[in-house]
Amino acid sequence: MTIRSAEVLVTSPGRNFVTLRITTDDGVTGLGDATLNGRELAAASYLRDHVAPLLIGRDEAQIEDAWQYLYRGAYWRRGPVTMAAIAAVDMALWDIKAKTAGMPLYQLLGGRSRRGCLAYGHASGSSTDALFTSIRNHLEQGFRAIRVQTGVPGLGQVYGVATDQQPGQRYDYEPAKRQALPAEESWDTRAYLRHVPTVFEAVRSEFGPELPLLHDGHHRMSPNEAAILGKSLEPYDLFWLEDCTPGENQEALRRVRSQTTTPLAIGEVFNSVFDYQTLITEQLIDYVRSAVTHTGGITPLKKLMDFAAIYQIRSGFHGPTDISPVGQAAHLHLGVALHNFGIQEYMKHSEDTLEVFRTSYTFTDGLLDPGENPGLGVEYDDAAAAAYEYTPAYLPVNRKLDGTVHDW
Ligand code: KDG
Ligand code: MG
Numbered sequence: 001m002t003i004r005s006a007e008v009l010v011t012s013p014g015r016n017f018v019t020l021r022i023t024t025d026d027g028v029t030g031l032g033d034a035t036l037n038g039r040e041l042a043a044a045s046y047l048r049d050h051v052a053p054l055l056i057g058r059d060e061a062q063i064e065d066a067w068q069y070l071y072r073g074a075y076w077r078r079g080p081v082t083m084a085a086i087a088a089v090d091m092a093l094w095d096i097k098a099k100t101a102g103m104p105l106y107q108l109l110g111g112r113s114r115r116g117c118l119a120y121g122h123a124s125g126s127s128t129d130a131l132f133t134s135i136r137n138h139l140e141q142g143f144r145a146i147r148v149q150t151g152v153p154g155l156g157q158v159y160g161v162a163t164d165q166q167p168g169q170r171y172d173y174e175p176a177k178r179q180a181l182p183a184e185e186s187w188d189t190r191a192y193l194r195h196v197p198t199v200f201e202a203v204r205s206e207f208g209p210e211l212p213l214l215h216d217g218h219h220r221m222s223p224n225e226a227a228i229l230g231k232s233l234e235p236y237d238l239f240w241l242e243d244c245t246p247g248e249n250q251e252a253l254r255r256v257r258s259q260t261t262t263p264l265a266i267g268e269v270f271n272s273v274f275d276y277q278t279l280i281t282e283q284l285i286d287y288v289r290s291a292v293t294h295t296g297g298i299t300p301l302k303k304l305m306d307f308a309a310i311y312q313i314r315s316g317f318h319g320p321t322d323i324s325p326v327g328q329a330a331h332l333h334l335g336v337a338l339h340n341f342g343i344q345e346y347m348k349h350s351e352d353t354l355e356v357f358r359t360s361y362t363f364t365d366g367l368l369d370p371g372e373n374p375g376l377g378v379e380y381d382d383a384a385a386a387a388y389e390y391t392p393a394y395l396p397v398n399r400k401l402d403g404t405v406h407d408w
Contacts, residue, residue, distance in 0.1 A: 001026055001100075003060050006052035006089075008034075008044050011385035013352035015174050016040045016393060017324045019380060020047055020088035022096065024060050030095035031378055032088030033293045033327035036080055037176050038394045046085040050074075055089065063093045067299050083271040083296045090297025091330050091376065099375035105330070106370055109302065109337035116367030117335035119346035120145035120214055120239075122162070122171060122320075127151065128202050130164040135207060137165055144366030145212035145239060145343060148203055152195050157185050159396055160216055173347065174321055175395055182394035187406050189225055196229065200236035212239040212343075219243045219269070219408055220398070223255035230260030239343070240265040240287055240316065246408040250275070253284035265289050268318040272296065273304045280311050287316035287342050293327040294318070298334060305338050314342030321347045325357035329378045332361050332370035344368055356385045 004025040010018055018040050020032040034043040051070060058066060070086045071077065098105040106112060121143040125131030131150050138146055149160040162173035177183050196215070203213060215238060221229060226244035233241060240263045245252035247269040256264060265287035270276065271294055279285045288308050295301050305315055315338060317331040328346075335341045346368055349357070358379040360371030371377045398406035 001028070001060055003055045003058050006055045008048040008052065009380065009385060010040065010044050010390050011356055012388040012391050013356045013385070014350040015176065015321060015353070016390055017353070017356075018044045018047070018084075018088070019324060019326060020092050021380060022055065022060065022089070022092040024096060028096050028099055030060075030092035030099070031326045031376060031380055032091035032095070032297070033324040033330070034084040034088035035293060035322055035324050035327070036084045037322040039081065040390070042081045043084045046081050047088060051085050051089060060093055060096050063090065063097065063299060066090070066093060067297065071296065078272045078274070080271050080294060084293055087293050087295065087297035090299050091292060091326060094298050094330075095375040102374050104370060104372050104374060105333040105376055106337045109298075109333060112336050113339050114336055114341065116364070116369040117332055117341060117344040118145060119143065119344050119363065119366060119368045120147055120212070122147045122149070122173060122347055124149040124161040124173070125151070125164055126161060128199065131199070131203070132206060133167055134165040134171065135203070137167065137169070137171065142363065142366050145214065147214040147216060147345075148199065149216060150195070150199050152188070152192050154191050155186055155188060159185060159218055159398065171347070172350065176322065176393040177396070178391050178393040180392055183396040185396045185398055186401060187220065187398040188401055189221060192220070193225060193229055193232070197232040197236070200233055200238070204236050209237065214239045214242065216242040217244040219246050220406065221245055222408065223252040226252070226256045227259035230256055230262040230264070233262050234260060238262050242266065242289060243268065247275070250278040250284070253279060254282070257284045263287070265316050268294070270295065273300060273307065276304065276308070280308055280313060283311050283313070285313060287314055289316050289318050291318035291323050291327060292330040292334070293323050298330050302334060305334070305340060309340040314340045316342045317344055319345035319347065321349055321353070325349055325353065325359045326376060326378050329359060329361055329370060329376040332368050333376065335368070336370060352388065356381055356388070
């Protein structure tokens, strides 16, 4: 078989998604996710203008060769736009291969290692009371691990904190706002460092010692500030502290690691194994936070995780709502197959999104499972997608109290 068509599908059921659909000449289709939050049209153009024409007539079974051809052939290596585009091709080809074999993709990745993927949900609140309500809502939905984010006294809207959830209400948080210009939020690291340990103290005394708790620093600390936070959170036994330092500086984690035993996770903004070289070989982290969508696909993420396994480092793939159900399905197939799976981030997509992307994955008793449908197990509904036009949306910019764009 060869590739007959490669279509780039942009839709916006509540938020923007970029999807690649590859069709072979005997009609088998595969889907790939190339969504790059806030920069979606750049990934769509890269695919439509520079990748799709190269795919027509290629053998769809040669996944590794297609990956190397697109990565090395571009000459300009890495970068989020390039890697999201290559990721979409890679996912779609794996989807086709598994559908052709009549198997769920995880079977081709080595078969099951576990019953399901432990998932963590996001709880947040502008105050401790609102946070507790959100945690209770997540526990009622079956989550067995919770990410905790709160507002900081003296600051307004804080990145990573949703509008307060009412009892029984869906947690609905999309950090990109649908407007022509990014929102600007203020940030004060000293106030944050003082406040966060008091929040974890309150959460531990309310919910006890067993519940795995996670926290995301969103790259906002210097190495020493991150070391201070890691130390101050040690009494609360975090599952992980995520993105405590800027993504570009791998050496920053040396300082943090040498000062605290709080487990560390990083990588949602990384786009290749090279971003992890120091972190993995020096064992400066405990969890890999990459997404298939932003790391070039299933092929390189599997290699990255096998490399990480040698150093006792586990997966914690990035799974917010800007990873489409196609990307999330790929995480789950990898997750059940990998031996060194750690945890999977799970923010349920909106009903509108799930009307466009029909998924076979399930969430039961805190575990996500990819299901048994052949391939990735996701169908794309063109008619539903057509109702949702692309709408510009941007992630917010942080400014310090004196008005400077935040350093890190
Ligand atoms: O697109 C950016 C979001 O996906 C990101 O802010 C979410 O940090 C995030 C997380 O850990 O899910
Ligand atoms: Mg994060």
